[in-house]
Amino acid sequence: MKKWISAFVLCLLIPAVVVGGALLFSAKRYAWISLCVACLACLPVFLRLERGQSGARRLILIAAMTALSVLGRILFTPLPGFKPVTALVILTALTFGGEAGFLTGALSAVVSNFWFGQGPWTPFQMFSWGFMGLIAGWLSAPLKRSRLLLALCGALSGALYSLLMDVWTVLWADGGFRLSRYLAVLVTSAPFTLVYAASNVVFLLLFGKPITKILERMQTKYGL
Amino acid sequence: MKAFAGLHPAVTMTYFVLLLTVCMFLPHPVLQGQALVCGALTCALLCRRGAARDVGFYLPLFLLVAVTNPLFSHNGVTPLFFLNGNPVTLEALLYGLSLAAMVVGVLLWCKAYNEVMTSDKFLYLFGAVTPKLSLVLSMALRFLPAYRRQARRVSRAQKAMGLYAGSSMVCRVKNRLRVLAAMVTWSLENAMETAASMKARGYGSGKRRTHFSLFRFRPADGAFFAALLLLAAAPLAAAAAGALNFTYYPRLSQLQTTPAAWVAYAAYGLFLLLPAMWEAKEALVWRCCKRKI
Numbered sequence: 001m002k003k004w005i006s007a008f009v010l011c012l013l014i015p016a017v018v019v020g021g022a023l024l025f026s027a028k029r030y031a032w033i034s035l036c037v038a039c040l041a042c043l044p045v046f047l048r049l050e051r052g053q054s055g056a057r058r059l060i061l062i063a064a065m066t067a068l069s070v071l072g073r074i075l076f077t078p079l080p081g082f083k084p085v086t087a088l089v090i091l092t093a094l095t096f097g098g099e100a101g102f103l104t105g106a107l108s109a110v111v112s113n114f115w116f117g118q119g120p121w122t123p124f125q126m127f128s129w130g131f132m133g134l135i136a137g138w139l140s141a142p143l144k145r146s147r148l149l150l151a152l153c154g155a156l157s158g159a160l161y162s163l164l165m166d167v168w169t170v171l172w173a174d175g176g177f178r179l180s181r182y183l184a185v186l187v188t189s190a191p192f193t194l195v196y197a198a199s200n201v202v203f204l205l206l207f208g209k210p211i212t213k214i215l216e217r218m219q220t221k222y223g224l
Numbered sequence: 225m226k227a228f229a230g231l232h233p234a235v236t237m238t239y240f241v242l243l244l245t246v247c248m249f250l251p252h253p254v255l256q257g258q259a260l261v262c263g264a265l266t267c268a269l270l271c272r273r274g275a276a277r278d279v280g281f282y283l284p285l286f287l288l289v290a291v292t293n294p295l296f297s298h299n300g301v302t303p304l305f306f307l308n309g310n311p312v313t314l315e316a317l318l319y320g321l322s323l324a325a326m327v328v329g330v331l332l333w334c335k336a337y338n339e340v341m342t343s344d345k346f347l348y349l350f351g352a353v354t355p356k357l358s359l360v361l362s363m364a365l366r367f368l369p370a371y372r373r374q375a376r377r378v379s380r381a382q383k384a385m386g387l388y389a390g391s392s393m394v395c396r397v398k399n400r401l402r403v404l405a406a407m408v409t410w411s412l413e414n415a416m417e418t419a420a421s422m423k424a425r426g427y428g429s430g431k432r433r434t435h436f437s438l439f440r441f442r443p444a445d446g447a448f449f450a451a452l453l454l455l456a457a458a459p460l461a462a463a464a465a466g467a468l469n470f471t472y473y474p475r476l477s478q479l480q481t482t483p484a485a486w487v488a489y490a491a492y493g494l495f496l497l498l499p500a501m502w503e504a505k506e507a508l509v510w511r512c513c514k515r516k517i
Contacts, residue, residue, distance in 0.1 A: 046354065050356050050357060055423075056422045056423050057419040061416075061419075062360050063361075063367060064411050068404075068407060070364070070368055071371045072404055075403065082397070084401075103360070107364060110361065111361065114343050117338055118334060119331065119334045120244075173289050173293075173327065174323070181292075202397075210405060211405070214409050221416075
């Protein structure tokens with residue numbers, strides 16, 4: 001049943017929104033369509049949480065990790081772009097699986113935006129951070145083994161976050177996707193992309209081992 | 225003095241969803257201009273503090289979006305002048321203005337949304353549909369202030385131990401990292417205790433859960449709800465009937481002056497002014513009440 005819902009959303013609903021939106025609005029309102037797609041993409045994992053048999057411990061664990069990554073975003077407010085959110089999402093995913101990583105990432109976006117301001121970009125941030133957690137969960141075995149791979153993953157996800165959010169900026173500011181504008185935005189946001197990537201590497205290298213150790217201890221101590 | 229924030233969350237949520245839908249679905253210059261002006265007015269009414277700083281943010285953003293569009297887009301048939309051999313057209317400039325009005329308008333209304341739809345209302349609305357997700361969200365929101373307090377305590381303790389020696393960038397980052405690392409263990413142990421306590425008190429044994437904030441749907445909410453549905457229906461119906469089509473490229477189309485279009489403009493204007501009118505009405509009632517004392 002759960003799988004059917006996910007498959008339905010991913011294979012039917014999202015393409016239907018894209019095609020239907022393009023037909024209805026003559027391909028002018030990409031920003032709105034992509035917003036709907038970002039929301040829908042988050043739906044399967046949320047549904048699994050809702051329907052699943054996860055007990056209070058797992059729910060509270062996700063809430064605590066979410067609050068921690070938001071705290072990180074708030075603690076590092078003076079340094080623009082230098083945020084431990086992605087690193088914490090990846091570390092959560094490594095120990096507790098991709099689904100927990102996705103939820104931590106997506107909910108961090110919602111919760112932190114109660115402080116930093118909700119807007120049409122919230123679903124995009126939810127999807128971007130959540131997606132990174134999901135990928136890190138899939139690749140958890142090799143990532144746990146090598147620190148180099150972990151650092152590489154951090155750098156790549158920092159860059160990916162920037163690339164995804166820039167797509168959003170272009171769609172939002174132009175009403176449609178224009179490559180020249182995208183390249184211009186990429187150039188202007190390059191310093192931020194670098195800071196994202198560098199901060200992820202720094203956080204993962206400094207933080208990776210001790211935090212994974214703490215999380216794994218929690219796992220054995222409380223049987224999560 | 226926020227009468228609009230006192231309405232039932234379902235009413236305010238419907239209002240904002242409809243408003244943002246019209247803002248993003250109907251790119252019509254008249255509607256966009258109305259949304260921009262009324263958005264600024266509502267923001268000024270709802271959130272008085274920091275108005276000057278907001279102008280300093282939204283005005284440059286407006287100009288940035290408006291000016292950059294004609295530099296990247298060379299569609300349109302009326303060239304104003306040539307830049308590096310590329311035409312800067314009137315149509316692209318006006319399209320840029322319309323995009324800027326939409327972007328800034330939506331941002332202003334989002335700001336009003338943030339002011340009115342606080343997290344407890346959000347959770348009240350979605351708690352019935354997605355109980356587990358809402359639980360996680362509300363727990364995270366509840367943890368945050370506690371964690372911030374604890375983080376401050378940890379950093380004070382570390383300062384007392386002489387760990388905050390330097391004031392360079394690297395030192396500051398290192399210090400914050402140390403605080404965050406200390407927080408991880410503390411918060412997770414704390415969370416597990418919370419979970420045990422919840423289990424002991426029978427979490428998950430009942431079917432329906434109650435809320436922290438209780439909202440009652442009063443007659444005033446019903447009146448506001450009916451008004452907003454009626455007023456929002458006019459522009460949506462007009463757009464569905466094709467009375468609000470407007471294109472910028474290749475040539476500007478004429479602005480509609482048919483009766484249907486006028487009704488749509490007027491209804492949308494009233495719709496956008498609903499929060500402001502509600503505030504004014506409450507202020508008047510309050511004044512009358514005060515006079516009677």
